[in-house]
Amino acid sequence: MIRFADFSFCYEGMNEDTLKNINMEIKDGEFLLLTGRSGCGKSTLLRSLNGLIPHFYPGETKGDLLYGEKSLLKMLPSEIAGKVGTVFQDPRSQFFMTDTTRELAFGCENMGYEREEIISRVEKAVTDLELEQYLNRSIFALSSGEKQQIAIGSVYALAPKVYIFDEPSANLDHEATKRLAGIMKKLKSAGYTIIVADHRFYYLRDLIDSVIYIENGSIVARYTGKEFCELDKTLRIHKGLRTVYPEKEIDNKQDDKLAVKSRLGGHKLKVENLSFEYEKKQRILDNISFEASPGDVIGVIGHNGAGKTTLISVLTGILKEKGGKVYYGGKKLSPANRRRLSYLVMQDADYQLFTTSVEEELTLGISDVDSDLVSGTLDKLALSEYKDKHPAALSGGQKQRVTIGASLIKNSEVLYFDEPTSGLDYDSMIRVSELIKELSGGGAIIFLVSHDFEFITHTCTRMFDLDAEKMLDVNKGNLQMLAKKYFA
Amino acid sequence: MEFGVCSDKSKAFIRLDPRSKLLLLMAISIIMIGGTTVGIEGVLRIICAAIPFLLLLSIRQYKAATIYLLLLGTALFCEKQVAPYTHGMCNIILMMICGLITRFVAGYMMGWYTVKSTSVSEFITAMEHMHCPSFISIPISVMFRYFPTLSEEYKSINDAKRMRELGHPLKQPLTYVEYILVPLMMSTVRIADELSAASLSKGLSAGEKRTHICEIGIGSIDIVAIIGSITMFVLFLVY
Numbered sequence: 001m002i003r004f005a006d007f008s009f010c011y012e013g014m015n016e017d018t019l020k021n022i023n024m025e026i027k028d029g030e031f032l033l034l035t036g037r038s039g040c041g042k043s044t045l046l047r048s049l050n051g052l053i054p055h056f057y058p059g060e061t062k063g064d065l066l067y068g069e070k071s072l073l074k075m076l077p078s079e080i081a082g083k084v085g086t087v088f089q090d091p092r093s094q095f096f097m098t099d100t101t102r103e104l105a106f107g108c109e110n111m112g113y114e115r116e117e118i119i120s121r122v123e124k125a126v127t128d129l130e131l132e133q134y135l136n137r138s139i140f141a142l143s144s145g146e147k148q149q150i151a152i153g154s155v156y157a158l159a160p161k162v163y164i165f166d167e168p169s170a171n172l173d174h175e176a177t178k179r180l181a182g183i184m185k186k187l188k189s190a191g192y193t194i195i196v197a198d199h200r201f202y203y204l205r206d207l208i209d210s211v212i213y214i215e216n217g218s219i220v221a222r223y224t225g226k227e228f229c230e231l232d233k234t235l236r237i238h239k240g241l242r243t244v245y246p247e248k249e250i251d252n253k254q255d256d257k258l259a260v261k262s263r264l265g266g267h268k269l270k271v272e273n274l275s276f277e278y279e280k281k282q283r284i285l286d287n288i289s290f291e292a293s294p295g296d297v298i299g300v301i302g303h304n305g306a307g308k309t310t311l312i313s314v315l316t317g318i319l320k321e322k323g324g325k326v327y328y329g330g331k332k333l334s335p336a337n338r339r340r341l342s343y344l345v346m347q348d349a350d351y352q353l354f355t356t357s358v359e360e361e362l363t364l365g366i367s368d369v370d371s372d373l374v375s376g377t378l379d380k381l382a383l384s385e386y387k388d389k390h391p392a393a394l395s396g397g398q399k400q401r402v403t404i405g406a407s408l409i410k411n412s413e414v415l416y417f418d419e420p421t422s423g424l425d426y427d428s429m430i431r432v433s434e435l436i437k438e439l440s441g442g443g444a445i446i447f448l449v450s451h452d453f454e455f456i457t458h459t460c461t462r463m464f465d466l467d468a469e470k471m472l473d474v475n476k477g478n479l480q481m482l483a484k485k486y487f488a
Numbered sequence: 489m490e491f492g493v494c495s496d497k498s499k500a501f502i503r504l505d506p507r508s509k510l511l512l513l514m515a516i517s518i519i520m521i522g523g524t525t526v527g528i529e530g531v532l533r534i535i536c537a538a539i540p541f542l543l544l545l546s547i548r549q550y551k552a553a554t555i556y557l558l559l560l561g562t563a564l565f566c567e568k569q570v571a572p573y574t575h576g577m578c579n580i581i582l583m584m585i586c587g588l589i590t591r592f593v594a595g596y597m598m599g600w601y602t603v604k605s606t607s608v609s610e611f612i613t614a615m616e617h618m619h620c621p622s623f624i625s626i627p628i629s630v631m632f633r634y635f636p637t638l639s640e641e642y643k644s645i646n647d648a649k650r651m652r653e654l655g656h657p658l659k660q661p662l663t664y665v666e667y668i669l670v671p672l673m674m675s676t677v678r679i680a681d682e683l684s685a686a687s688l689s690k691g692l693s694a695g696e697k698r699t700h701i702c703e704i705g706i707g708s709i710d711i712v713a714i715i716g717s718i719t720m721f722v723l724f725l726v727y
Contacts, residue, residue, distance in 0.1 A: 081691030
């Protein structure tokens with residue numbers, strides 16, 4: 001059992017407590033969901049459970065945090081490692097080793113177990129979590145979902161009683177999310193305590209025992225799993241929570257004809273027989289053809305490895321096509337022309353921030369700067385008060401808006417978004433969705449790669465299905481077909 | 489540099505300990521580069537040239553072994569049979585190229601074998617067995633893990649940069665470097681931070697002695713290799 005007894009925490013150098021008087025009990029075998037808006041203190045709560053607070057993030061603690069009878073705050077990280085295991089958000093940055101087998105053994109090696117013991121623990125993890133196919137492979141050749149399964153395996157080998165997952169679905173597509181839910185179900189039925197913090201939680205709906213809602217560092221609501229799944233929609237949106245049943249959002253989709261009507265006049269983007277392969281005989285894109293008009297918001301969908309990112313890379317001109325043509329307004333475009341015409345908002349905004357202030361970032365690479373346009377754009381994106389700040393000091397959502405702002409100033413006519421809602425709470429998701437609708441209303445052609453069903457339903461007017469290689473309108477029928485793939 | 493993933497035992501006929509590989513590599517390089525072709529040193533050279541060939545065969549790198557054999561054979565043939573018929577500049581260039589090949593290719597192939605047949609894990613385990621302190625072995629293991637990450641990060645940043653048409657590598661080299669380095673440092677610092685947090689939560693820096701899943705050990709073949717290397721060294725130095 002874990003018990004927070006009037007627990008507060010203040011990071012070193014901060015004026016205000018990030019966690020305020022937390023009182024709660026987590027029973028053995030409980031499946032707990034922590035939720036709340038970005039920056040509410042969820043991650044801080046998890047960090048105090050796995051010993052990163054106070055050992056990695058120094059600060060001042062008040063009250064106590066008990067594991068059984070013993071205070072977690074007084075334990076060494078090595079002692080906690082055998083009790084509480086953590087699977088972190090970003091699968092790229094939680095590996096210490098270069099190959100999977102060694103990574104699975106990493107925790108055990110640190111604990112100084114005998115070789116035979118390590119092997120039997122790793123073998124147990126491999127059998128129980130079905131990881132055989134990933135053994136003896138380079139970590140760098142794995143997909144995000146596969147990396148995460150290895151991360152869970154390496155925690156499993158340490159045999160902790162408590163599992164912590166920090167936004168585990170943020171970097172996963174729907175298939176990997178499904179597998180993650182499967183593993184969590186196994187862990188739950190084996191009697192482990194599981195604590196998950198996530199903005200998207202539809203995949204946990206059959207597993208959650210209880211939910212803690214955090215606001216501004218305090219617990220403001222507690223629900224049982226059932227109560228939480230049945231929350232009134234208005235209340236849920238008021239609390240900034242995502243839906244538990246994304247497939248039900250289809251019912252709110254407006255009439256099919258509206259999407260077609262929204263199409264505007266202007267230059268069309270036409271793709272003819274586009275092909276791409278990295279190596280011979282490994283066709284990723286095979287004779288793709290479609291047409292897009294200004295005002296279209298096109299969701300690129302398809303199974304994992306169907307070539308969604310590759311298609312975007314070719315269309316933006318980052319990759320050169322191996323066959324086929326791309327036209328804009330009837331003119332054939334070379335990759336360099338395409339780069340000039342388009343803008344890609346990457347999943348990880350850090351790659352796209354080059355300068356020392358937000359304002360500088362927006363005007364970077366533009367020779368004649370229109371200062372009215374810049375201040376107007378800053379206003380529109382709610383960034384005016386941050387214009388002199390260093391981009392690195394902004395939150396994830398703000399960084400993303402800065403990169404969108406740069407595309408507005410560059411006046412790109414075709415915009416691409418790669419997973420724009422990964423790790424975003426409801427409010428931020430809706431904000432991105434509204435912004436995209438506004439951009440498309442202004443005559444831009446927009447493509448987005450996303451596995452966020454709720455977001456696609458809210459935002460897209462059309463979908464390009466890479467599996468069937470055809471363009472679909474976003475209507476109830478097509479959404480239901482997609483929902484069947486995602487949630488069945 | 490690319491290390492093989494945890495090397496597969498079933499694939500190799502001969503399994504050497506990373507430590508004997510390093511010793512052999514040293515012996516072969518020194519003898520091949522520094523030795524003459526006459527007397528006992530000539531015999532040593534033949535042995536040293538044969539070892540990488542056999543070891544490459546032992547890890548089923550038939551293509552590499554064939555290339556090595558052809559390269560060395562051609563160079564020796566040119567040195568002995570073709571060069572005497574050439575004069576002046578032509579002779580100098582030919583002798584130089586052949587000399588370089590005959591002296592360096594064996595060491596290079598031995599190095600290639602070492603890299604190809606040793607996994608990072610085995611290498612680090614060997615380092616720790618040699619009582620290399622953890623403040624050296626841990627950073628080195630992180631370094632191996634970091635190279636592929638750096639290249640992944642670089643690729644993404646470069647893509648982002650090309651979209652903004654920032655800094656041409658030839659026309660504005662400084663801007664080019666700046667717009668690569670700034671985001672690269674940002675993401676590297678973040679990854680390093682998250683990596684330390686993750687490793688701490690898995691009990692690294694526990695102060696206890698670490699153990700290893702990878703099994704390395706000195707076997708009978710290693711003893712042959714070690715004694716062989718030392719004997720060759722001694723013969724090489726004495727004569």
